[in-house]
Amino acid sequence: MSTLKISNLQAGIPGKQILNGIELTVKSGEVHAIMGPNGAGKSTMSGVIMGKPGYDVISGSVSIDGEELLGRPAWERALAGLHLVMQYPTEVPGVHIDDVMREAFATRGRDAKELDALIASEAARINFSTDLVARSLNVDLSGGEKKRNETLQLSLLKPKFAILDELDSGLDIDALRDCARRVEAATTEDNLGVLVITHYARLLEELKPDFVHILAAGKIVKSGGPELADELEKSGYVAFQ
C-alpha cells in the first residue's frame, strides 16, 4: 500500500501563481477525479507534480510514501512510481515505443527480454494496432491513437500512481472505453492509484472514481463521492467559480 500525498501545493508560471494550496491524498487502488472549469489550474497541477519544466513551485510538498518529489527531475519522479498520461502527447520523430520502453525498463532494473511480447499483448488488450505501435512516437497518430499509445506505456511501466491529464480530450467513444477500462483494471490488478483530471464527466462513466474533487481558482473547493460528478453534470461549474 502506497500513498501519494500533496500538501499545500502553491505553484505557477513566472509572474503568476496558479495553484493556491492543493491538499490531496491518494492511496493505492483508489481513483480520484479532479474536475474543474477551464483555467482552474488542472494542467498546471499535473505538470507541477510530474516536474515539467516551465513551472515555479512556491511552496508545499508532493511525496510518495514520505519520499519528497518536488525539486527532483522528472525521471527520478517516474522511478519513484509516478506516471503522467499527457493531454497532448509529444511527437518524437524517429523514436519508437520499444526503444523508449527498453531504456525505461533499464533504469528500473527490469528485464526487457520479453518486452516485444509484452507490448504485443498489452496493445491487443486496448485494441491498439501493432502497425501503429511500430510508428514513431505520436507521429501521424490520431487523437485516439495517441491516447491508446499513452495507455499502453502506462500498462507496461506499472507505476504506483498515474495522473491522467484530460485522457478524454479528443477521444472517440471506443478509444475512451478501451483506455478507461485498462486503467480501471490496473487499479485492481496492480493496485494502481489514479488521479484523473478532466473537464467532463463522461470519462467517469467508464473509469469509476472513488472520490471527486472540484478544482477552482487553483484550490480544491469541494470533495465528495461519485455523486458529485453527477451534480456537476446537471448544474455545471457556475456555483464553484
Added chain:
Amino acid sequence: MTSPTRLSDVALPTADEEIWRYSRIGELDLAKYHAGRVDTMVEASGEAVNVVSTGSFADCGKAMPIAVDAFAEISAIQSTGDSADVTVVRVPRGKAIVEPIVITRTVSASGVVATPRLVIDAGENSEITVIERFVGANDVDSLVVPIVEMSAAQSARVTYLAINELGNRTWQIAHQQSLGERDSTTRIYTVALGGDYARVRTEARLVGTGASTQQVALYFADNNQMHDFRTLQTHVAPRTHSDMLFKGAVAGTSKSVYTGLIRIEKDAHGSQAYQTNRNLTLSEGAWAESVPNLEIETNDVKCSHASTVGPIDDDQRFYLESRGIRPEIAERLVVLGFFNEVIERLPNLPVVAGLRDKVAAKLGGAL
C-alpha cells in the same frame, strides 16, 4: 582566360563570394600540399565487376560541363598528370546490376592534395548503386577534392552514396553532379561524419520530362569540425520531381552550413520540388546556418521549403524523461530518432547498417 596548368597558378576563391559565404576557405593554404593520390580500392561482385574500370580525364565532363571553379581546375590539372585517379562505372542499356559497387578512397599521407574522380554513366533503363567511402586516420593532414558526375539516361536508376569518415585534420571539398534524362531516377545520398572542414556542393539537374531525383544527407560534426553543404535542384524539363532532405547536428564548438537553391526554369511546368533542412545544435558553442532559396520562372509548379536550427526540443526531452529515462539517454534517443528519418531512406546494405552505430558512438562522446 586560360586554365591554370600548375597548382601554384590556381587562384582560390574568398568568403566574399556568395557561394563561399560562411565557409573556411580563407584558412586554406594550397602551398601546404603537393600533388598526390588517395588509395583507391574497388569492391564489386557478380555482374558489377564488368561495369567498373579505370578511366582517364577524357571520360570526365562529357554528360554535363563541370562547374568551373578553383577546385575543378585543381582536379583538371591533376587528372591529366601522374596523379590522375578516375574511376568509371558504365552500365549498358537495359542492364540492372543488383550488386552495389563499393569504392573506398583512403587518405594515408599528410601534405597531399588528392583529386579522385568518379564517372557514373547509366545507359537507358539500366540500374546501378555505387558507394564511395572516404576514410583516413586522425593524424593525416591532407586535402581531398573529389568530383563525381553521374548521368542517368532515359528510365535509368542511379543510386550514389558518399560516406565521409575522414580523419579530423583532413579537408574535403567535393562536387557531386547528376543529370537525369526522361523518366530517370537519381538518388544522391551523403553521410558526413569526418573531416576538419568538409564541404560538398551537390547539384541535381533534371533535363528530361518526368525525371526525378532525391538528395538526402546526414551530417554530424563535433569538436572543431565544420560541415558545409551547397545544394542545387535544377528543373529544366517539364513534370520533373526533386526531393531534398538534409539533417545535421553540431556538437562541441563545431559548425555547419547549409545553403540550397531550388531552381525551376521556364519550361519546367508541372514540376514538384521539396527542400527540407533541419539542424540540431547540441551545445552552446556549436553553430549552424541554414539558408534555403527558391527561384521559379514558370507557373504551375509545387514547391516547398522548410528549414530549422535549434537545440533538442524541451518537450521531447521531458516526454522521454517522464517515462523514467535519464536526461542523457533521452537526448541520445531524440538525436538518433532525428537521424533515423535519413538512415531509413538509405539503401539497405551492410555498409549502411554500420552507420547507425557510428552515429551512436559519436553521439556518446558529444552529449
